[in-house]
Amino acid sequence: MTVEPFNRLHTITRRHFFADCRVGVGRMALAGLLGHRLAPSMHAAAHEASRPTAPQPAHFAARAKRVIYLFMAGAPSQLDLFDHKPVLQELEGKPIPPSVIQGQRYAFIQPDAAVLGPRFRFHKHGECGAELSEVLPHLAGVVDDVAIVRSVHTDLFNHAPAQLFFNTGNGTPGRPSMGAWLSYGLGSEADDLPSFVVLKSGGSLSGGAAMWSSGILPSTHQGVPFRSEGDPILHVSNPPGFDVQVQRDSLDLVRTLNEQRFGVLGDPEIVTRINAYEMAFRMQSRAPELMDFSQETAATLALYGAEPGNAKHAFANNCLLARRLAERGVRFIQVYHAAWDHHSDVEGGLRQQCQQTDRACAALLRDLKQRGLLEDTLVIWGGEFGRTPMVEASAALGRSLGRDHHPQAFTMWFAGGGIRPGITIGATDDFGFHPVERPVHVHDVQATLLHCLGLDHTQLSFRTNGLNVRLTGVEEHHPVTELIL
Numbered sequence: 360m361t362v363e364p365f366n367r368l369h370t371i372t373r374r375h376f377f378a379d380c381r382v383g384v385g386r387m388a389l390a391g392l393l394g395h396r397l398a399p400s401m402h403a404a405a406h407e408a409s410r411p412t413a414p415q416p417a418h419f420a421a422r423a424k425r426v427i428y429l430f431m432a433g434a435p436s437q438l439d440l441f442d443h444k445p446v447l448q449e450l451e452g453k454p455i456p457p458s459v460i461q462g463q464r465y466a467f468i469q470p471d472a473a474v475l476g477p478r479f480r481f482h483k484h485g486e487c488g489a490e491l492s493e494v495l496p497h498l499a500g501v502v503d504d505v506a507i508v509r510s511v512h513t514d515l516f517n518h519a520p521a522q523l524f525f526n527t528g529n530g531t532p533g534r535p536s537m538g539a540w541l542s543y544g545l546g547s548e549a550d551d552l553p554s555f556v557v558l559k560s561g562g563s564l565s566g567g568a569a570m571w572s573s574g575i576l577p578s579t580h581q582g583v584p585f586r587s588e589g590d591p592i593l594h595v596s597n598p599p600g601f602d603v604q605v606q607r608d609s610l611d612l613v614r615t616l617n618e619q620r621f622g623v624l625g626d627p628e629i630v631t632r633i634n635a636y637e638m639a640f641r642m643q644s645r646a647p648e649l650m651d652f653s654q655e656t657a658a659t660l661a662l663y664g665a666e667p668g669n670a671k672h673a674f675a676n677n678c679l680l681a682r683r684l685a686e687r688g689v690r691f692i693q694v695y696h697a698a699w700d701h702h703s704d705v706e707g708g709l710r711q712q713c714q715q716t717d718r719a720c721a722a723l724l725r726d727l728k729q730r731g732l733l734e735d736t737l738v739i740w741g742g743e744f745g746r747t748p749m750v751e752a753s754a755a756l757g758r759s760l761g762r763d764h765h766p767q768a769f770t771m772w773f774a775g776g777g778i779r780p781g782i783t784i785g786a787t788d789d790f791g792f793h794p795v796e797r798p799v800h801v802h803d804v805q806a807t808l809l810h811c812l813g814l815d816h817t818q819l820s821f822r823t824n825g826l827n828v829r830l831t832g833v834e835e836h837h838p839v840t841e842l843i844l
């Protein structure tokens with residue numbers, strides 16, 4: 360079959376010679392002004408056309424090669440899990456001093472709401488002596504491999520913008536997510552899987568798909584949601600009667616047409632389309648093997664509490680799948696688990712969520728470590744903000760003994776690739792309200808993540824609309840050096 364070149368003559372107007380034509384007056388003038396920038400742009404286009412997620416050199420030597428980010432959407436209560444405040448127990452039922460809450464506002468409670476003490480007992484664990492809640496017994500067993508940061512703070516106090524802020528560095532949709540930035544900056548070691556994979560459990564996410572978007576970056580870098588059972592991506596399998604050779608011939612024809620179109624228009628999204636087809640073809644052989652947990656030992660399944668095909672074990676299945684993706688060279692694995700938004704019955708809600716997640720989180724660290732993967736895999740755990748030391752109660756909304764949104768201070772933990780283990784960084788005041796030692800902003804967390812993978816957050820940028828956009832924004836932020844080996 361002969362394919363005729365795309366004919367654009369019928370689209371040409373006088374404006375074409377001034378703006379659209381590759382050798383038009385406007386383009387020649389622009390080349391004169393910006394000629395020194397054209398060669399890199401042409402090189403970038405050539406790179407995109409070859410393999411847009413091919414491995415790229417880092418800015419400096421890296422400890423980590425990949426990230427598994429355990430994002431606890433809804434905001435776990437740090438006061439009941441990590442940041443023990445006995446004073447709250449003593450003051451339960453009484454208002455917090457006005458000097459502490461001055462100028463604060465909340466989503467659902469008044470600032471003068473009564474204090475709610477911690478719902479669980481705390482104990483020290485490991486050689487590091489980290490103090491953890493009784494509902495985290497499995498994390499307690501690996502706490503010497505973990506670095507805890509108790510002084511994280513954010514700028515936003517509603518779920519959707521705060522989740523976007525953590526995932527993309529901006530509270531509004533349209534910016535690239537962390538995984539997209541890493542795919543863009545470093546590429547991927549996996550040739551037959553996406554560089555950025557998203558796994559979900561626990562319910563809906565307030566921030567939505569914008570949290571794994573490529574934003575202003577080429578869309579080849581956006582996150583690809585996988586399912587935790589069956590085909591990881593719907594329709595990845597061929598229909599009956601459509602064999603591999605027929606599919607290969609069809610893809611070759613489509614690729615030829617797309618390459619001709621790219622030669623005419625130079626649109627990078629055409630390259631994204633080409634690579635998406637090719638990646639899907641390669642995944643058809645890789646994906647079934649990836650999802651085949653029968654290759655795992657009974658001891659490994661028991662370690663995670665995984666049970667393939669059982670939705671009640673979705674988070675555990677996803678953690679095991681995350682390890683398998685890490686083994687296969689995927690750069691960024693985002694594991695979302697929702698339902699941490701406890702405006703009522705924070706005790707019951709946390710107990711349920713910890714039963715679903717604590718075992719698998721600890722198992723992931725143990726499994727990575729015994730396979731020699733933890734030393735170059737950065738694992739991060741945390742939500743979008745914390746919870747208030749004051750109680751939320753509303754007869755009208757049917758709420759009692761809950762906690763409201765609290766962006767001023769909350770806790771995260773880190774492990775693996777480049778992280779100093781067995782330490783606790785930062786501290787809050789007696790009420791768990793404000794950081795009083797080593798405040799860590801969301802952009803500092805993002806800068807730390809990039810640093811562990813060998814990227815300078817001030818140098819990783821993408822130019823659009825005359826601006827160099829970066830994950831960590833324009834204000835001055837820094838990696839948390841105390842965390843880094």
